[in-house]
Amino acid sequence: MSFNDQSILSRKISTHESRSVTLLLIAVALGYLLLFLALPLFSVFYEAFSKGWRLYLDAIREPDALSAIKLTLITACISVPANLVFGIAAAWSIAKFEFRGKSLLITLIDLPFAVSPVVSGLVYVLLFGANGWIGPWLQAHDIKLIFAVPGIVLATIFVTFPFIARELIPLMQAQGKEEEEAAISLGASGWQTFFRVTLPNIKWGLLYGVILCNARAMGEFGAVSVVSGHIRGLTNTMPLHVEILYNEYNFVAAFSVASLLALLALVTLGIKSLVELQAKRSGEPLHHGA
Amino acid sequence: MSKFKAHSVLPGFNLSLGYTLLYLSLIVLIPLSALFFKTATMGWSGFYDLATGERVLASLRVTFFASFAAAVLNALFGLIVAWVLVRYTFPGKRVVDALVDLPFALPTAVAGITLAALYAPNGWIGHYFAAYDIKIAYTPLGIVVALTFIGLPFVVRTVQPVLADVEAEVEEAAASLGAGRLAVFRRVIFPAVYPALLTGFALAFARAIGEYGSVIFIAGNMPYISEIAPLLIVSKLEQYDYAGATAIAVLMLLVSFALLFAINGLQWWNSRRGTR
Numbered sequence: 341m342s343f344n345d346q347s348i349l350s351r352k353i354s355t356h357e358s359r360s361v362t363l364l365l366i367a368v369a370l371g372y373l374l375l376f377l378a379l380p381l382f383s384v385f386y387e388a389f390s391k392g393w394r395l396y397l398d399a400i401r402e403p404d405a406l407s408a409i410k411l412t413l414i415t416a417c418i419s420v421p422a423n424l425v426f427g428i429a430a431a432w433s434i435a436k437f438e439f440r441g442k443s444l445l446i447t448l449i450d451l452p453f454a455v456s457p458v459v460s461g462l463v464y465v466l467l468f469g470a471n472g473w474i475g476p477w478l479q480a481h482d483i484k485l486i487f488a489v490p491g492i493v494l495a496t497i498f499v500t501f502p503f504i505a506r507e508l509i510p511l512m513q514a515q516g517k518e519e520e521e522a523a524i525s526l527g528a529s530g531w532q533t534f535f536r537v538t539l540p541n542i543k544w545g546l547l548y549g550v551i552l553c554n555a556r557a558m559g560e561f562g563a564v565s566v567v568s569g570h571i572r573g574l575t576n577t578m579p580l581h582v583e584i585l586y587n588e589y590n591f592v593a594a595f596s597v598a599s600l601l602a603l604l605a606l607v608t609l610g611i612k613s614l615v616e617l618q619a620k621r622s623g624e625p626l627h628h629g630a
Numbered sequence: 631m632s633k634f635k636a637h638s639v640l641p642g643f644n645l646s647l648g649y650t651l652l653y654l655s656l657i658v659l660i661p662l663s664a665l666f667f668k669t670a671t672m673g674w675s676g677f678y679d680l681a682t683g684e685r686v687l688a689s690l691r692v693t694f695f696a697s698f699a700a701a702v703l704n705a706l707f708g709l710i711v712a713w714v715l716v717r718y719t720f721p722g723k724r725v726v727d728a729l730v731d732l733p734f735a736l737p738t739a740v741a742g743i744t745l746a747a748l749y750a751p752n753g754w755i756g757h758y759f760a761a762y763d764i765k766i767a768y769t770p771l772g773i774v775v776a777l778t779f780i781g782l783p784f785v786v787r788t789v790q791p792v793l794a795d796v797e798a799e800v801e802e803a804a805a806s807l808g809a810g811r812l813a814v815f816r817r818v819i820f821p822a823v824y825p826a827l828l829t830g831f832a833l834a835f836a837r838a839i840g841e842y843g844s845v846i847f848i849a850g851n852m853p854y855i856s857e858i859a860p861l862l863i864v865s866k867l868e869q870y871d872y873a874g875a876t877a878i879a880v881l882m883l884l885v886s887f888a889l890l891f892a893i894n895g896l897q898w899w900n901s902r903r904g905t906r
Binding site: 463583 | 634635636638639640641642643645646647649650651653654657658659660661662664665667668707710711713714715718720724726728729730731732733734735736737738739740741743744745747748754755778779782811836839840841842843847860861863864867870872875876879882883886887889890894
């Protein structure tokens with residue numbers, strides 16, 4: 341090997357790490373993820389099936405578990421569409437128009453992410469609880485919001501509030517408004533423009549937001565725990581049911597119900613990856629945000 | 631612009647903005663303001679007494695230090711994970727990449743009971759530590775474990791795109807001028823990802839401060855030792871001590887807002903550097 345070859349070789353090597361460093365870094369990264377992500381995920385299913393299929397099925401078919409599953413589904417079915425409509429309205433006004441105070445509005449929309457889940461629940465107790473602002477009036481009219489299903493739904497809407505909006509706002513801002521303006525000037529109505537022009541452009545971002553919103557809505561614990569009152573069979577969502585079973589040392593049942601939620605998480609991650617892939621292919625940039 | 635809104639041919643401004651403001655007020659602003667009105671009825675000295683009680687301060691200390699430790703862990707290992715995912719190829723990389731988001735998708739209660747089982751003295755991981763007389767679950771260390779899990783995606787996801795944008799030419803130029811690999815990282819790559827790393831750190835820290843579900847199962851919840859502030863809010867509520875719960879909530883909210891402000895500043899700094 342000539343001197344010249346050698347210097348080219350060493351120059352090439354110096355923009356990459358040596359093989360041993362590469363392997364070490366990969367090992368550290370995978371070890372970290374194994375310890376904190378893969379092992380917990382695996383152990384949920386391991387614990388759930390540790391006493392066999394029968395106990396697993398019993399745990400998720402028991403009436404209290406079924407009513408918790410039902411309440412979780414109801415909660416998600418109300419809160420996700422509510423935040424979807426809001427997200428579209430917010431993104432339309434913010435991305436398609438110029439007005440004063442826009443950046444303040446965007447910050448306010450993000451606010452629920454900065455609030456602890458427990459505090460999110462607390463504010464509704466202060467508002468609607470027996471000693472709250474509207475509490476006495478509600479009691480006089482025999483309306484129960486706190487320690488009842490409406491409170492659970494409201495708290496869930498609060499904690500999942502920004503998910504869809506903050507996905508759609510940057511996406512629609514990046515797309516501009518030329519296409520919509522063209523449609524309007526060609527005589528399309530506002531709704532026609534939205535359904536035929538805007539919606540096809542944002543469909544992957546929309547789905548992305550809905551998936552993440554749904555995962556959080558079904559899994560929310562802190563906020564719901566504060567407003568629920570933990571009435572078995574009535575105001576228990578799946579995460580709250582898991583807590584009760586766990587605190588009763590009924591570990592197999594707790595992990596069985598938890599495994600359903602873990603499955604939901606896996607499905608969420610799967611769809612999320614698919615959506616990311618599709619969005620990349622169709623050239624629609626997604627905004628990854630926590 | 632002297633008018634409130636610039637002219638546009640597109641319809642639906644009044645409807646969409648009106649609905650946005652109405653919904654925002656009803657769901658977020660009015661309920662949150664209830665917190666501050668409740669505080670106002672206590673008076674300053676009443677609030678001060680409640681917010682500086684010994685048990686409250688202890689819980690805030692536990693929350694703060696555990697969140698900080700978890701965010702530091704995540705900053706360090708998150709940077710390595712982001713680096714490995716951007717720079718190297720290995721089998722199963724796609725699955726690993728998708729798995730990083732697990733803490734966003736897995737309900738916190740599930741994470742809590744699972745981590746408690748794993749890190750308990752007789753758990754798969756805990757028993758290795760128990761052999762050396764180290765307890766993780768049911769101690770403040772357990773809180774750090776739970777908060778590390780919760781915050782794991784933040785640093786990885788903020789650093790990843792910035793790291794991918796570092797141009798190979800810059801690295802090559804540095805290398806051809808005689809910089810070793812470590813020097814290139816220290817002088818070229820690290821300064822480029824530093825703002826993103828800090829943003830990820832702040833996001834993970836902010837999330838950890840408010841976290842409740844995953845922590846309560848693994849913490850042991852001993853007052854003054856392993857009791858986090860959100861748990862203290864819940865126990866005050868269970869004793870119908872609304873004023874006490876509100877005082878802690880307001881303190882936490884102020885910390886969260888300060889962090890949100892800092893994060894926005896960091897992101898602004900980050901994007902300015904990106905476009906330069």
